[in-house]
Amino acid sequence: MTRENKQDWSRQNDLVKKADSRRNLASWALSAPALFWLIVFFLVPYLIVVIYSFLTPDIYDVKFEFSLDAYRQAFNSAYLNTFLQSFKLAFLTTLLCLLFGFPVAYFIARAKDKTKNALLVFIIIPFWTNLIIRIFSWRIFLAYNGVLNDVLMNIGLISQPLEIMRTDLAVMLVMVYVYLPYMILPLYSVLEKLDFTLLHAAMDLGANDVKAFFHITLPLSVEGIFAGSLLVFIPSLGAYLIPQLVGNQKTLYLGQVITYKIKNIPRNWPMASALSLTLLLFVALLLFLGYMLYKHQKSRRIA
């Protein structure tokens, strides 16, 4: 390389660097509003929660004295049971959504284009109505002298109204109803891209429908299953509204416990903060594990 060439290079490098820094500045400027929003309404409130979780409770608010009591209590058996209840609810909701959602997503993905769009609209329509209104409709539907019992008694299937409202079953039912679309949509998006001639290829090679499903369709829709499960599982863990409105008040879920700690006197804000943070860490851990699993899978493919 001659000297002029070298100079030329270094000058070009400088130019590139300048352009880079300008681009950097521009991208910071453009993301500033979003960053501001996240810092003020997300990071700062969470910091407050973190600080509160290490304070001492008072009847109405907190005393500014450092204490680890909240965490100590959070891991005691009563709360662990609540965690377990919430986990069970979230897990079952996810599983049921997957079981019901998969065939629906599959069916929509294989439908003709026109039908497809109509069916997708049907999946999305519930979002047009406010969640609370939808839950209240379920209350009316499931109530002791509600629509369901009325119909069942009129056609003579039962003689006594069923006690569905205010049971764990009702909670499960409404949870699946509310979260099903969140499972169907990501599943649909992977199944829609799935090349169905691969199923023909599998059958051509000797796989019957069941084997073709487990060897081809299922592994190729893993990303959709994963995304859908996250979208259902995470909000289900902290479910408050649904257990509060249709559940019995004997089985308490984490979301309800946290709310009570904030609302009911004597208040225990550090406890509520500690429980929230534990939940957050738990979800983060799950996400991290999922991410590692995904990365592992990817790296195996590249290696």
Next chain:
Amino acid sequence: MEEIRIEHLSKDFDGFTAVDDVSLAINSGELFSFLGPSGCGKTTLLRMIAGFEIPRSGKILIGNTDITDIPSYKRQVNTIFQNYSLFPHMTVYDNVAFGLRIRKTPKAEIRDRVREMLALVKMEDQASKYPDQISGGQKQRIAIARALINKPKVLLLDEPLAALDLKLRQHMLIELMNIHDAVGITFIYVTHDQGEAMSISDRVAVMNHGKIVQSGPPDDIYERPISIFSAYFIGETNLITGEVIGIEEEYVQLKCSDGKDGFFEIDSTFHFPPVIGKELTVSLRPEKIAITRSKPRVQDDINMLRGTIEDILYLGTHTQYIVRVGALKFRVFSQHKRVYFDEKALDWEESVWLFWHDTDTWLIDEIPDKVLSAKEISDDGANQYQRSVKRPMPI
């Protein structure tokens, strides 16, 4: 090894008949092609043999076994799909091993047979790659290995080379032939590319509108087409209509209109009993016609015509002349051999002689206006017909 018999097979899609009462026998070990324009029913026929489509009526037999109602996963038939359809979440090795694993073959045997198959298609060193990491030609080989490992009685190939570029296509074609020779099973090959079908096949079936128009060895179909469709679809040809005016022992005389007021006479050999006064079509391949500036020596078995060069297309291996005779246009291919003629090159609007041997005129017992409206024919003679045939057939 058993032959495949297709008996009166039909298939409809929403009222459209894709395959219409097709019967044929494919010998064991044969490389048999279905050739036709898109929508002619060739792929549907193949998918019925594979078991992906259920025929409306008819039977498919391998040897003496009726496989019509056997589901695809139980047939001893494997398919190479147009886009290979390799499983993207499996390595090359797992793709090839798939069929054996599904049948619960012992692990050691799987390993040996996969290795053997990968060797056959020269892909031993790519076993751990994923389909999106290998090239189109390599995918093609893996698709072949994945199918052949199951030791099928028949291998179906659905436009297997359509996704490859020209050079690779020629290369894979030879490789396919070698693999066919190596494994010795029946190959059924579907293509719309006549070059592929001609070069690779033992026999070809030309299809149109769900029916087999003609089947036979490639040279038979090219040299002796029995219908205007097969004459036109395979290669290029000049189609002229004429009326039988004389029958000799070895040839007939035809009187052909030049599309204006003039007439010319052609002698032709014949392969079906001609009838005086009947209108027929003559198929005359462009490469069989010689073109010169000076008048050739008159001979008994030579046809001669005088025309004017309307267009010259230089195509590398040969030049295509469009020669006007009355309102008709003849295509003539002339190879660049200077040993025969030392004259200077022919030019536009030059008056030339066309001549060819009687045996190179091929009679077809059809006339184009059976298919086309009289107007199209009279507008531009046979060439108009040619163009209208070239349009893809309606699906």
